[in-house]
Amino acid sequence: MNTRTNTINSVAVIGGTHGNEFSGIYLLRKWQQNPTLIIRDSFSTQTVFANPKAFEENKRYLDCDLNRQFSLDDLNNPELANYEQSRAKAINLQVGPKGNAKTDFIIDLHNTTSNMGPTLILLQSDAFNRKMGAYVKAKMPEAVVVLEDQSTVEEHYFLSSITKQGVIVEVGPQSQSVLRQDVLDWMEEMTQHILDYVELHNTGSLPTLPASYEAFKYEETLKLPEDDKGERIGMVHRNIQDADFKPIRSGDPVFTLFDGKEICWIGDYEAYPHFINEAAYYDNNLAMSLAKKVIVEV
Amino acid sequence: MNTRTNTINSVAVIGGTHGNEFSGIYLLRKWQQNPTLIIRDSFSTQTVFANPKAFEENKRYLDCDLNRQFSLDDLNNPELANYEQSRAKAINLQVGPKGNAKTDFIIDLHNTTSNMGPTLILLQSDAFNRKMGAYVKAKMPEAVVVLEDQSTVEEHYFLSSITKQGVIVEVGPQSQSVLRQDVLDWMEEMTQHILDYVELHNTGSLPTLPASYEAFKYEETLKLPEDDKGERIGMVHRNIQDADFKPIRSGDPVFTLFDGKEICWIGDYEAYPHFINEAAYYDNNLAMSLAKKVIVEV
Incomplete structure (x- = not known):
């Protein structure tokens, strides 16, 4: 993120961080065929299929959970060399490096088997994120905002911590290795609202937002x-x-x-x-x- | 099944035919600790944990679907030697052999991620099974009966086709690799009603049953x-x-x-x-x- 202007110049939409969470994987396919759906005027958007081999094998991961491999220490440790540890380093090279990333904003798409509906997980509660939650909830009343801001973004080991700004879109209930239309539609809608929010933020055209809203803080x-x-x-x-x-x-x-x-x-x-x-x-x-x-x- | 008296002398309750369908696996543990729960006076009951290695690896199967390995040809083919094909032969030895089984009746416990509730799947619609469906539905109004009697029992390749009489208890919705209490309770209740039915059948004490009931025939x-x-x-x-x-x-x-x-x-x-x-x-x-x-x- 360019701290002088606070503008988001580049966004990475990540699917398939867990190989048996299908919504993001199929949305990436759709968007790769119709890139205009995720493009906005004020920033560039790339898609990343994070764990293709786990998807091929219809598993969450081959060797270890990819979404736990993004602490700075682990990214810099060459001895961590199994498949997911290697994918973490490759993704960090592609959209990072963490701490000095060329990408400004990550949207990481996940499913849960829990009945959480469309959930926006924020790893910090700065003004940018607080407004994003308000915008998404205003557009999508069924959306839930969860704050996992118990540590700094840099201390987190999630994929979305590569960039200073990043969110996890977590939608369920969906059994592993299936696609539900309701869950897919929720994920697509929430992602669209997030991209719109970034565009409105960049162009200084955010609508008036509610002064406050309810969220859930991890305990x-x-x-x-x-x-x-x-x-x-x-x-x-x-x-x-x-x-x-x-x-x-x-x-x-x-x-x-x-x-x-x-x-x-x-x-x-x-x-x-x-x-x-x-x-x-x-x-x-x-x-x-x-x-x-x-x-x-x- | 002893065809002279039509009595069921021995029952096998099978869990974990698919390693990530947890309800049957945990019920087996419970019943192994409290055998009186599945014992009745007129027959013997054994439990069989069909695919322990798949459970250990938290998968449906290692090499192939165990519940498709029980055709007579495959059971008699020594070249089919992967893990599930070998387990099929071992289980056939333990409760079969198919066509001349020492066990009279199999209850095979399964979960589905589909919203099927407690479902009793019958592989044939002889008088014994028709009455069993009526008894189970009378005791458990939410139960559904499905007939998969499109081929003879011997032609089926399901585990429960080892014996002349056998049923599949199929309960969902439950994600793979989790336990839901509602699903577990349904499976336990349906299994108890089936065991009671066998006891009442053996002792000639079946209550008056409805003259007919609704079921679903696979098409x-x-x-x-x-x-x-x-x-x-x-x-x-x-x-x-x-x-x-x-x-x-x-x-x-x-x-x-x-x-x-x-x-x-x-x-x-x-x-x-x-x-x-x-x-x-x-x-x-x-x-x-x-x-x-x-x-x-x-």
């Missing part, structure tokens, strides 16, 4: 119940399943053990679960993320 | 739209997504192409789609199965 992650040996002994409670962004309070049941017992959440705030029962997080026995509801001032 | 499979090169050019129409067992009529849209065009189904019957957008069938570009609604006389 913590809950693990699935395990026994002493680390074996899973329960599952997400049926009350919580599909209830992403619905509040829970201390004492509400969140897990059901296989022996029938219920486990309640104990906390000192009203929590908003999301990424509930996300299939890809089973590797790490993660059950859901919890957020606090916050008001974002524009 | 044909629709493929996703492809271009000349076999590349996918469309997806399941949003009207059809999640609408398993809801009728469609000739002229109703079933696919949306990526260029926005709609493709309508043309047929001469009222069709009931199911297995809609099942993730595992993407390998073969399958979009959904179509059934006719039929009345089963008990």
Whole structure:
């Protein structure tokens, strides 16, 4: 990002960072055939198919999660040489390098098996992003904004942290390795609004935006119940399943053990679960993320 | 099955035929810890974890779909020696052999990513199965019965065709590699009703059953739209997504192409789609199965 003028000159739209999240992959195909759909007058747009081999093999990744390989240390460590670690370095060369990137803005397209609807994940809450959230929500009332600004962008290890400005578009529910039309349409619509926002930002023509809006700020992650040996002994409670962004309070049941017992959440705030029962997080026995509801001032 | 007395003396409950369909795998664990749950007085019950390596690798299968390896020819062909082909032979030895099986009845537990609810799939519509469908539906009104009796049991290549009597319990929607409590509970309940039915059948104590009930008889499979090169050019129409067992009529849209065009189904019957957008069938570009609604006389 050119810090003198604050203008976004170049945008990279990334699909297929996870090979079994199909919406972004098929949207890239569509846009490669009809580039005018993602072109705007004030900036250039390129598309990047981040993990083509994982898509070929119909998996999230071959060796490790590509969307965790973009810390500066890892990008600069030549010994990290498996497929995704190598793809991370190649993508960093193409749109980065991180810290001094030739690209100004990344839109990274993801699906979740959780019932999150069209979600815009922001890695920082600067004025540019706060306004973007307001613009997207004004255009698309069903959109949800999640703030994962617990660390600086540079400290993040996500692909979209290569550039100083970047967002993750996360849309579900969609099973891995399928395409749902509702999910595809949501992702396409949200991406269009983001590109429009950048154009309006660049040309100083943003409409009047609401003074504030509701968003969800990441707070913590809950693990699935395990026994002493680390074996899973329960599952997400049926009350919580599909209830992403619905509040829970201390004492509400969140897990059901296989022996029938219920486990309640104990906390000192009203929590908003999301990424509930996300299939890809089973590797790490993660059950859901919890957020606090916050008001974002524009 | 002992044809003199028509008694079921031994039952095998199979889980994990597909390694990323978790409900059956976790139910087996539960039942192995509490065997009384699946024991009845008039028959013996064993559990079989069909594809443990696929579960370990969190995949449907390693080399080929295990639930397509049980044709008599393939079971008797020593050259078919990959992992699933070998597992098929081992399972056939354990509960079969097909055509002269020591086990009388198989319950094979499956999940689907489609919105099919708790579905009982019958591979033949003999009196025993017709009554079983009536019993299960009477006990569990949300249950759906599907007849896949287009060929004889012996001609089928499903695991449950090892024995003369066998059923598939197919429950969804559940993403691959996750556990949903609602889906797990449905599968457990349906399995319990089937075991109860066998017990009541054996002891001649079946209650009075309805004279007839609605079921769905498999008719044909629709493929996703492809271009000349076999590349996918469309997806399941949003009207059809999640609408398993809801009728469609000739002229109703079933696919949306990526260029926005709609493709309508043309047929001469009222069709009931199911297995809609099942993730595992993407390998073969399958979009959904179509059934006719039929009345089963008990």
